[in-house]
Amino acid sequence: MRAGQQTTLADLRHQIERLESGRLRRRPLPFAIAAIDQRLPQGGLALGALHEMIEGGPAAEFAGTATLFVAGIAARLKGPVLWCLSRRDLFAPGLMSAGLHPDRVIYAETFREREVLAAMEEGLREQGLAAVIGEVTRLGLTASRRLQLAAEASGVPALALRRWWTVAEKELTGLPSAAVTRWRIAPFASHAPPTPGLGHARWHVELLRCRGGEPYSWIVEACDAKGRLALPSDLADRSDQAPQRRAAAG
Numbered sequence: 001m002r003a004g005q006q007t008t009l010a011d012l013r014h015q016i017e018r019l020e021s022g023r024l025r026r027r028p029l030p031f032a033i034a035a036i037d038q039r040l041p042q043g044g045l046a047l048g049a050l051h052e053m054i055e056g057g058p059a060a061e062f063a064g065t066a067t068l069f070v071a072g073i074a075a076r077l078k079g080p081v082l083w084c085l086s087r088r089d090l091f092a093p094g095l096m097s098a099g100l101h102p103d104r105v106i107y108a109e110t111f112r113e114r115e116v117l118a119a120m121e122e123g124l125r126e127q128g129l130a131a132v133i134g135e136v137t138r139l140g141l142t143a144s145r146r147l148q149l150a151a152e153a154s155g156v157p158a159l160a161l162r163r164w165w166t167v168a169e170k171e172l173t174g175l176p177s178a179a180v181t182r183w184r185i186a187p188f189a190s191h192a193p194p195t196p197g198l199g200h201a202r203w204h205v206e207l208l209r210c211r212g213g214e215p216y217s218w219i220v221e222a223c224d225a226k227g228r229l230a231l232p233s234d235l236a237d238r239s240d241q242a243p244q245r246r247a248a249a250g
Helices: 003-025 065-075 092-097 114-124 141-154 167-174
Strands: 050-055 081-085 105-109 131-136 158-162 181-188 202-210 216-221
Touching: 050 065, 050 141, 065 092, 065 131, 065 158, 065 181, 065 202, 081 114, 105 114, 114 131, 114 141, 114 158, 141 158
Parallel strands: 050 158, 050 181, 081 105, 081 131, 131 158
Antiparallel strands: 181 202, 202 216
């Protein structure tokens, strides 16, 4: 092997090592709840990765709990957020209640749902975004792998918010994908507050799938005005509040 070729190979190895070390140094986004963070391999939600969020509970196709969960994640990141969608039912004041101010959101509205995936991938190539969010029904292995690779390259989290209208569409959310984590969020029936207007809404948060981890579930208080979750004080010390293992989905 010639000296010039050896130098070129050495330079390539050095660049690869720098890229790999850069990936390892990326700090995850913690939920600041030990019961959740300790179940995630990196101690928080991995950045530079694709994550799926699915709505659970009755009338899930019309509920917005998963949307608020996603908004809370984006709210705790710095910078503008690209939100890709094909339906005009996103409620900006609701996002603000979860800490995501509408001024931070860039909306990319498409005419067809399949164009949402393309818009997400394109957004992940742009610099300066805090997160890329996409509302999708279908998310196959090929499309999700492309999003995962794009997220890895940019270091920006891709958050796929799964939506549907029919039972057949809902069944698509159970199919395998390349997402690093898959979550299901549903409202949790809370005890009536002692005084009207007091108390926080509660969610049943399920980690259905986690690469390098195991499925668990928690009962948490909904996102506050800064996008933060919390463990309910009356449930934090109960044995049934401990994370429960779930069968992995997908």
